[in-house]
Amino acid sequence: MTKEEFLYRFKLLQHVESCHSYQHNSPLRSAAVLIALVNSSDSNQLSTNGLQVLLTKRASHLKHHPSQISFPGGKTEPTDKNLIHTALREANEEIGLSSDAVSIIGQLPNYEIISGYQVTPVVALIDTPQIYQKDANEVDEIFQVPLQYFLQPENHSSVNFYRNGHNHDVHFFHYKHYNIWGATAAMLKDLAEHIK
Numbered sequence: 584m585t586k587e588e589f590l591y592r593f594k595l596l597q598h599v600e601s602c603h604s605y606q607h608n609s610p611l612r613s614a615a616v617l618i619a620l621v622n623s624s625d626s627n628q629l630s631t632n633g634l635q636v637l638l639t640k641r642a643s644h645l646k647h648h649p650s651q652i653s654f655p656g657g658k659t660e661p662t663d664k665n666l667i668h669t670a671l672r673e674a675n676e677e678i679g680l681s682s683d684a685v686s687i688i689g690q691l692p693n694y695e696i697i698s699g700y701q702v703t704p705v706v707a708l709i710d711t712p713q714i715y716q717k718d719a720n721e722v723d724e725i726f727q728v729p730l731q732y733f734l735q736p737e738n739h740s741s742v743n744f745y746r747n748g749h750n751h752d753v754h755f756f757h758y759k760h761y762n763i764w765g766a767t768a769a770m771l772k773d774l775a776e777h778i779k
Contacts, residue, residue, distance in 0.1 A: 613669075618704050618706045680709075738757075
């Protein structure tokens with residue numbers, strides 16, 4: 584999918600209802616993640632033509648979601664001006680992404696996750712080639728997946744589980760050797776549904 588087609592679809596269509604139904608029973612802390620779409624259409628590598636989703640593999644020693652695939656992001660700090668600032672600050676800390684390289688497009692609905700956070704996904708574009716610098720204390724790996732992969736229904740799966748008196752769907756995408764699941768997969772599914 585090209586940048587122009589993505590922008591046309593994202594901005595003109597109304598948000599569909601989220602596939603993520605988990606609700607937490609206690610007070611939630613605020614957090615934000617950056618769903619960064621890298622525009623590789625100007626690249627010399629024809630095989631990576633189109634938008635790529637920027638993802639990280641979290642460090643294995645982290646307390647919350649160790650070794651899971653996620654978007655750059657984290658909890659809101661008192662010095663953050665807003666949730667966009669949180670997402671950009673965290674992306675800079677985790678992978679060295681400069682906020683000057685990022686164009687904010689919009690947001691997806693908030694997600695309540697099992698670790699006690701309400702997470703706001705901030706959708707953005709990166710138009711210029713970047714050299715990422717991972718914080719090894721937080722990130723084991725930085726990689727990209729073609730957005731087109733998430734738009735194909737056959738690449739999505741879900742499993743229903745029971746927790747706190749309710750049934751919830753846990754979403755999955757399997758890309759190469761990566762298992763993308765949980766809130767990250769739900770955000771990707773919602774983004775795909777929004778731009779179909």
